[in-house]
Amino acid sequence: MSFKPHIRVENLNVYYGKEQALKNITVNIPDRKITAIIGPSGCGKSTLLKSFNRLLDPVDHVRISGRVFVDQEDIYDSKVDVTRIRKKMGLLSQRPYPLPMSIYDNVAYGPRLHGIRNKKTLNEIVERNLKISSIWNEVKDRLNTPASRLSIGQQQRLCLARGLAVEPEIILGDEPTSALDPKSSQRIEQRFIELKSEYTIVLVTHILRQAKRLADYVLFMYLGELVEHGSAEEIFSNPKQEMTKEYIGGTFS
Amino acid sequence: MDLRKTEEKIFKGIMICSTCCILAILLIILITILVKGLPAMRWSMITQVPKGGFYLGREGGILNAILGSLVLAGGATLMTCMISLPIVLYLNVYVRKRTWITQITRFSLDVLWGIPSIVYGAFGFTLMLYLGLRASLLGGLIAMCFLILPIMSRAMDEVVKMMPAELLEASYALGATQFETALKVVARQALPGILTAVLIAFGRGIGDAASVIFTAGFTDHIPTSLFRPVATLPLAIFFQLGTPFPEVQERAYASALILTAIIFIVCIVSRLLTRRFTRNVIR
Numbered sequence: 001m002s003f004k005p006h007i008r009v010e011n012l013n014v015y016y017g018k019e020q021a022l023k024n025i026t027v028n029i030p031d032r033k034i035t036a037i038i039g040p041s042g043c044g045k046s047t048l049l050k051s052f053n054r055l056l057d058p059v060d061h062v063r064i065s066g067r068v069f070v071d072q073e074d075i076y077d078s079k080v081d082v083t084r085i086r087k088k089m090g091l092l093s094q095r096p097y098p099l100p101m102s103i104y105d106n107v108a109y110g111p112r113l114h115g116i117r118n119k120k121t122l123n124e125i126v127e128r129n130l131k132i133s134s135i136w137n138e139v140k141d142r143l144n145t146p147a148s149r150l151s152i153g154q155q156q157r158l159c160l161a162r163g164l165a166v167e168p169e170i171i172l173g174d175e176p177t178s179a180l181d182p183k184s185s186q187r188i189e190q191r192f193i194e195l196k197s198e199y200t201i202v203l204v205t206h207i208l209r210q211a212k213r214l215a216d217y218v219l220f221m222y223l224g225e226l227v228e229h230g231s232a233e234e235i236f237s238n239p240k241q242e243m244t245k246e247y248i249g250g251t252f253s
Numbered sequence: 254m255d256l257r258k259t260e261e262k263i264f265k266g267i268m269i270c271s272t273c274c275i276l277a278i279l280l281i282i283l284i285t286i287l288v289k290g291l292p293a294m295r296w297s298m299i300t301q302v303p304k305g306g307f308y309l310g311r312e313g314g315i316l317n318a319i320l321g322s323l324v325l326a327g328g329a330t331l332m333t334c335m336i337s338l339p340i341v342l343y344l345n346v347y348v349r350k351r352t353w354i355t356q357i358t359r360f361s362l363d364v365l366w367g368i369p370s371i372v373y374g375a376f377g378f379t380l381m382l383y384l385g386l387r388a389s390l391l392g393g394l395i396a397m398c399f400l401i402l403p404i405m406s407r408a409m410d411e412v413v414k415m416m417p418a419e420l421l422e423a424s425y426a427l428g429a430t431q432f433e434t435a436l437k438v439v440a441r442q443a444l445p446g447i448l449t450a451v452l453i454a455f456g457r458g459i460g461d462a463a464s465v466i467f468t469a470g471f472t473d474h475i476p477t478s479l480f481r482p483v484a485t486l487p488l489a490i491f492f493q494l495g496t497p498f499p500e501v502q503e504r505a506y507a508s509a510l511i512l513t514a515i516i517f518i519v520c521i522v523s524r525l526l527t528r529r530f531t532r533n534v535i536r
């Protein structure tokens with residue numbers, strides 16, 4: 001499968017202290033597609049995802065070698081402006097973390113940082129993104145109440161809205177539906193399918209069926225190594241590696 | 254009865270005993286100063302400065318020490334905040350990782366915490382001699398800053414350290430700089446803990462005598478200048494207790510009562526204030 005890559009990873013190694021969490025990863029992430037990263041727990045999925053927007057930088061004793069290109073730009077270059085790289089990506093973490101402020105301010109946080117001050121513009125941004133994340137109807141009457149009072153599922157969708165509000169090009173989701181009930185996760189999945197026409201989406205997921213439903217491209221990882229990657233069809237119907245076969249067949253997890 | 258139930262009972266008993274001890278100590282102190290101090294309590298105590306012969310039992314009050322203590326402890330707390338906050342944000346937002354800088358800083362603060370306040374007084378005094386200052390409000394402020402800096406910093410550090418890494422990540426992921434994250438997310442999330450730290454430091458400062466005895470001096474006048482001596486409540490209590498006159502000693506207890514009341518009021522007001530600011534905190 002040939003495609004236009006949005007993120008290019010070259011020989012990426014990540015160490016936490018002595019332990020190597022990512023081993024020589026080289027892969028291209030396609031533009032405006034949904035890429036799923038699958039693999040057993042602890043294999044380095046979150047680490048790989050975080051390496052895309054340099055969220056590994058603040059971690060204790062971390063060592064990174066290799067290169068990651070986003071839009072042809074080496075993001076680990078020392079001259080790069082980290083905030084600009086991060087602004088390109090919206091991140092949904094494994095557990096939603098609303099910021100300690102109101103619902104409105106959560107969504108407006110990013111746009112305000114990037115210089116939008118006009119009240120009317122902000123209102124529009126907040127409303128539009130809350131609608132995209134299908135949480136608008138639940139919160140429109142209490143935009144000024146603390147985000148901490150929302151349910152976990154609502155917080156997850158609020159975090160999606162917050163991430164979209166900075167107008168990223170890429171959405172990184174670390175098991176974005178793990179805290180949600182089936183109905184809410186279905187809604188979020190639906191959103192991803194709609195969003196894929198405008199965004200490059202990378203999802204970490206433990207749910208194989210979800211990967212099958214959503215993904216165009218799949219990365220299978222095991223113990224820090226990228227075992228196999230390819231289009232979803234290839235990986236799910238005709239995996240080349242024995243290990244991938246076993247994982248997908250459910251022999252181990 | 255089986256062993257585990259007995260064990261449970263014993264430990265519960267110990268915990269309740271300890272809690273009661275604390276309450277009892279507080280109660281006994283309060284009762285002592287109330288019983289001994291209330292008879293000497295009158296308006297003039299808090300509205301007047303000492304008249305001539307105050308320490309011999311004549312008219313007057315301790316307004317000088319009340320105002321002096323408030324200005325000194327309040328000022329020192331403010332100054333210390335301006336040093337503590339940057340330290341804590343630097344350690345927990347900018348560095349965050351466990352490096353030798355953070356370890357040495359925390360270790361130093363722990364050591365400084367344990368140093369007796371008289372040493373800070375003596376150190377402050379030496380510093381003042383070097384700078385050519387005499388016992389003054391400024392001198393007192395400096396010495397008290399030294400005293401409460403480790404207390405405030407370490408107390409703040411402990412709460413800010415508890416901040417989940419993911420919360421910082423969430424802010425960074427939106428393109429915030431470390432400064433913006435520190436100011437808009439960390440300071441907000443940790444506000445209750447930060448205020449508690451400020452309170453502890455203020456309480457320690459306003460109640461301390463040894464650090465100000467050489468550095469702030471004492472005076473019968475209310476504080477008007479940074480370069481004049483300033484009176485403090487702990488020293489006022491000390492001097493009044495030191496007289497041979499029972500009625501003056503009673504006033505010492507009344508002064509202690511006033512000091513306790515000030516701390517009490519400051520605690521309550523700040524608790525009420527915190528409640529208004531903590532509605533957004535993520536748990």
Ligand SMILES: Nc1ncnc2c1ncn2[C@@H]1O[C@H](COP(=O)(O)OP(=O)(O)OP(=O)(O)O)[C@@H](O)[C@H]1O
Pocket residue numbers: 016019021040041042043044045046047048059060
């Ligand atoms: N901050 C850290 N410090 C030290 N080791 C870490 C850290 N974060 C992750 N690791 C280690 O790196 C390896 C990969 O972790 P990672 O979180 O990327 O796994 P994962 O594939 O996302 O797992 P899961 O599916 O359970 O979320 C694990 O062995 C983990 O113990």
Ligand SMILES: [Mg+2]
Pocket residue numbers: 045046047094174
């Ligand atoms: Mg993970």
